[in-house]
């Protein structure tokens with residue numbers, strides 16, 4: 137483990153925002169975290185940088201999690217158990233499980249980022265959240281100077297939420313997730329409830345899809361709708377889909393019949409932020425170098441040369457438009473550093 141100083145972080149965040157880390161270390165194995173040089177001072181744990189808004193230079197120790205490895209841990213009558221290092225690329229890991237004949241994660245294909253970051257915001261897409269397939273998480277706790285384990289219940293998963301966020305560990309850098317253990321049930325059922333995926337399979341004339349077919353459909357839908365960060369820097373959905381009281385959703389629906397509404401188990405209603413942003417006039421519109429993507433208004437894109445300040449300006453303008461037109465507050469999804 138080598139400590140670097142003044143390390144440029146632009147290539148390590150998918151919005152391609154500039155900023156330098158005062159101190160930086162690449163963590164290639166879990167035991168490197170025991171190094172006393174990492175124990176004190178402000179810290180930030182960096183994964184794939186795909187859910188991050190960099191405000192500028194970072195006066196902290198940035199630990200870039202690059203722990204590799206993926207293997208079958210065991211199996212029982214119900215499931216196979218597969219473990220992966222925090223630094224594994226998420227999409228490559230999902231494709232590897234499918235190639236091994238272990239379905240279960242196919243709906244989460246092509247999500248940017250790393251395995252270790254996946255539980256923090258409980259990544260989800262097309263009717264599946266990672267928490268549903270997760271058995272446990274191992275992390276290094278800098279405060280206790282020990283490895284700690286969290287089973288699924290300990291992780292307190294919610295919509296784009298987990299204990300790692302609730303406790304503020306994703307900001308304080310107290311916990312560095314080192315590996316994740318997945319439970320992939322053997323009684324596999326295709327999950328094609330989501331309209332975009334169902335339509336893609338129908339267009340391909342596939343009535344009884346395999347997990348591979350679903351992965352291919354998800355990849356096609358994502359490639360059509362979402363910009364590739366390598367060509368157009370972005371951080372995926374920039375806002376959460378807002379969850380509002382049923383009465384507010386009813387009133388909005390009466391005034392705007394096209395508004396997509398998704399009733400939640402707790403009686404509240406999730407609204408489509410992308411629709412709200414589009415109706416507020418922001419689809420394909422920019423303020424300076426930062427705009428909302430022309431094919432999916434929920435995705436904020438850097439058209440080139442943007443700083444964190446530019447991102448915050450566009451974010452605030454979009455929030456103000458949506459608040460003014462619909463009375464709905466939009467909460468950003470990424471972490472601000």
Ligand code: EPU
Pocket residue numbers: 260261262263330332361371372373374375376377396408409410411412414419431432433434469
């Ligand atoms: N919509 C519009 N205009 C837009 C965008 C969306 O009218 O510009 C409408 C769509 O027509 C649809 C609804 O809004 O009726 C929902 O859109 P979509 O299916 O594209 O999904 P989303 O709610 O915008 C969420 C996740 C995505 C995930 C997709 C698919 C959040 C914040 N985002 O997006 O996750 O891939 O569903 O499951 O929950 C991410 O978190 O980075 C991410 C990409």
